[in-house]
Amino acid sequence: xxxxxxxxxxxxxxxxxxxxxxxxxxxxxxxxxxxxxxxxxxxxxxxxxxxxxxxxxxxxxxxxxxxxxxxxxxxxxxxxxxxxxxxxxxxxxxxxxxxxxxxxxxxxxxxxxxxxxxxxxxxxxxxxxxxxxxxxxxxxxxxxxxxxx
Numbered sequence: 281x282x283x284x285x286x287x288x289x290x291x292x293x294x295x296x297x298x299x300x301x302x303x304x305x306x307x308x309x310x311x312x313x314x315x316x317x318x319x320x321x322x323x324x325x326x327x328x329x330x331x332x333x334x335x336x337x338x339x340x341x342x343x344x345x346x347x348x349x350x351x352x353x354x355x356x357x358x359x360x361x362x363x364x365x366x367x368x369x370x371x372x373x374x375x376x377x378x379x380x381x382x383x384x385x386x387x388x389x390x391x392x393x394x395x396x397x398x399x400x401x402x403x404x405x406x407x408x409x410x411x412x413x414x415x416x417x418x419x420x421x422x423x424x425x426x427x428x429x
Contacts, residue, residue, distance in 0.1 A: 313351045314429035315408055317374075317382075318418025323410055325351035337409070339366035344411050352407040360404055361397040364389055370412035375404035380426045388412045 310326035310333065317323075324347060328334045334352050338344065354360055362373055368391060375384040384400035389412070400407075408426075 310350075315349065315351060315426055316429065317424060317426045318414075318420045321347075321414065321418050323347055323349040323408070325349035325408060327351050327353060329353040337362075338371070340368070342368055344369065344371070344409075346411075349408055349410040352409070354405055354407075357403045357405040359400050359402070360407060361399045362386075362389070362407060362409070363397045364391050364394040367391040367394070371409045372412050372415040373398060374408045374410075374415070374420070374426075375400035375402070376406040376408060376426060377403065378405040380406075380428065382420060382422050382424045382426065385415055385420065385422060387415050 310328065313325045313327050315323045315325050326349075328337060328350055329352075334354070337352070338350055344350075352360070352362075357378055360375070364371075370388050370390045373386040373389055374382050377383050383402035383404050386398045389398060414420075
């Protein structure tokens with residue numbers, strides 16, 4: 281009887297670990313895009329290019345990591361909204377048109393701003409979210425061009 285209990289506990293632990301690893305992997309299963317801007321800043325960004333990925337964004341994460349970001353790819357150029365639902369840290373948001381030109385910036389968007397939605401003043405095809413303070417640190421402004429690798 282003791283062996284069955286030990287074996288059952290062991291199997292339950294293994295299944296739990298597999299479920300957690302699958303969940304973590306599914307959260308990090310995004311393609312990546314290298315984005316360059318500012319004073320030679322290079323951001324490794326997770327690509328959110330499906331409706332589900334764009335809706336989830338960075339929600340629920342504790343942090344973004346150094347020189348990391350999220351690159352949202354939309355189906356068409358438009359005035360796309362970004363919210364801070366379930367966010368746990370502040371970010372800078374850049375809206376970028378199809379020519380990779382910054383068309384709008386929101387610095388230091390905080391989790392407390394939810395349910396407010398931040399919307400670009402001009403049509404954009406992409407949105408880049410990075411850690412708060414990077415835009416100011418690099419002096420990025422509307423009209424600047426980004427590059428992709």
